[in-house]
Amino acid sequence: MINIIEDLEIGELEETNYIKPIKVKFTLNGVKKTWEAVRSHDSVAILLYNVEKKAFLLVKQFRIPVYLNDKSIKYTYELCAGLVDKNKSIEEIAVEEIDEECGYKVKIEDLKKITSFFTNVGVSGAKQHLFFTIVNDSQKIHNGGGINDEQIELFFLDENKIDDLLFDESKAKTPGLMFSLYWFLKNKDKLGL
Amino acid sequence: MINIIEDLEIGELEETNYIKPIKVKFTLNGVKKTWEAVRSHDSVAILLYNVEKKAFLLVKQFRIPVYLNDKSIKYTYELCAGLVDKNKSIEEIAVEEIDEECGYKVKIEDLKKITSFFTNVGVSGAKQHLFFTIVNDSQKIHNGGGINDEQIELFFLDENKIDDLLFDESKAKTPGLMFSLYWFLKNKDKLGL
Numbered sequence: 001m002i003n004i005i006e007d008l009e010i011g012e013l014e015e016t017n018y019i020k021p022i023k024v025k026f027t028l029n030g031v032k033k034t035w036e037a038v039r040s041h042d043s044v045a046i047l048l049y050n051v052e053k054k055a056f057l058l059v060k061q062f063r064i065p066v067y068l069n070d071k072s073i074k075y076t077y078e079l080c081a082g083l084v085d086k087n088k089s090i091e092e093i094a095v096e097e098i099d100e101e102c103g104y105k106v107k108i109e110d111l112k113k114i115t116s117f118f119t120n121v122g123v124s125g126a127k128q129h130l131f132f133t134i135v136n137d138s139q140k141i142h143n144g145g146g147i148n149d150e151q152i153e154l155f156f157l158d159e160n161k162i163d164d165l166l167f168d169e170s171k172a173k174t175p176g177l178m179f180s181l182y183w184f185l186k187n188k189d190k191l192g193l
Numbered sequence: 194m195i196n197i198i199e200d201l202e203i204g205e206l207e208e209t210n211y212i213k214p215i216k217v218k219f220t221l222n223g224v225k226k227t228w229e230a231v232r233s234h235d236s237v238a239i240l241l242y243n244v245e246k247k248a249f250l251l252v253k254q255f256r257i258p259v260y261l262n263d264k265s266i267k268y269t270y271e272l273c274a275g276l277v278d279k280n281k282s283i284e285e286i287a288v289e290e291i292d293e294e295c296g297y298k299v300k301i302e303d304l305k306k307i308t309s310f311f312t313n314v315g316v317s318g319a320k321q322h323l324f325f326t327i328v329n330d331s332q333k334i335h336n337g338g339g340i341n342d343e344q345i346e347l348f349f350l351d352e353n354k355i356d357d358l359l360f361d362e363s364k365a366k367t368p369g370l371m372f373s374l375y376w377f378l379k380n381k382d383k384l385g386l
Binding site: 005009013018024025026028029032036037039118122123126127128151166167182 | 196197198199200201202203204205206207209210211212214215216217218219220221222223224225226228229230231232233235254255256257258259260261262263269271308309310311312313314315316317318319320321342344359360362365366367368369371372375376378379
């Protein structure tokens with residue numbers, strides 16, 4: 001994945017559609033406090049394991065907030081994921097994201113919920129629901145890559161190369177991805193894999 | 194930990210000290226884009242293992258962004274952690290946070306860097322540096338709990354109770370904590386524990 005970034009401009013955030021910055025005042029155990037926060041959507045993320053390739057299907061994506069922090073990072077390694085921003089169940093959204101981003105057809109009943117967690121407790125407080133699903137090549141229905149110019153690239157991570165990715169700090173990744181890969185290793189036998 | 198929350202008010206975020214909402218415009222591979230983001234600080238987090246108690250020392254903390262998302266969550270389970278917001282090395286900041294939050298005296302050379310990751314790639318792009326350290330009871334120098342009204346409570350997680358915490362979705366936690374606990378399980382023998 002080669003990403004060419006040009007014409008970068010950073011301005012004030014006035015009207016917002018996706019995130020909402022807020023100032024919160026409250027009293028905690030009798031002590032008055034204020035906090036700067038951002039409201040954002042919850043999300044779903046799915047670890048996809050291609051049983052024929054013995055590899056995980058991850059997505060590579062340009063993330064402007066990460067790039068602004070470290071200009072050497074032209075893409076991040078992530079789980080297939082999406083926002084819970086429509087009136088559908090988290091399972092329905094997970095299945096849609098697997099289709100849109102990865103091009104695989106998965107049934108809701110083939111999703112296994114792993115657990116959930118809060119990805120940014122200090123700022124956004126958004127929750128992520130984590131799923132696992134096994135796919136095979138016959139479920140591939142199109143190339144994936146996301147919709148609306150998402151510019152997502154697919155990446156197969158060999159199941160024997162997990163630590164090569166996790167401990168290479170030049171490769172930006174999320175802790176949810178990291179946890180899910182170690183969950184897989186711990187549960188591989190139980191999953192019959 | 195009982196947290197009583199009163200007088201909750203949510204207002205516009207006008208002047209900010211901790212986070213900076215921004216609107217970013219850029220061209221990615223020839224396609225013009227805009228993105229709503231927040232600049233915030235990188236952080237350090239430390240998994241502390243008390244070798245005498247055979248337990249991890251975690252912190253319980255009230256997090257207003259999480260509470261706004263789900264009013265049933267009065268505290269989160271987290272790693273000892275702190276912002277990289279001063280002119281010190283990440284190792285120096287880690288040692289300070291272990292002292293302030295947990296009340297243990299740890300030497301920089303006893304910190305083991307695990308890896309790093311990006312905790313919120315879509316909004317803040319902040320990086321977290323993850324460390325591990327082994328402590329014993331003789332290193333306990335005070336009660337901990339944080340400074341400036343941080344109201345942090347310490348919590349020992351028995352090393353045999355990891356999955357009880359990770360898969361209880363009523364207990365809010367971060368994916369960095371979850372990954373670090375599974376990293377410990379995978380490396381326990383190598384660490385001589």
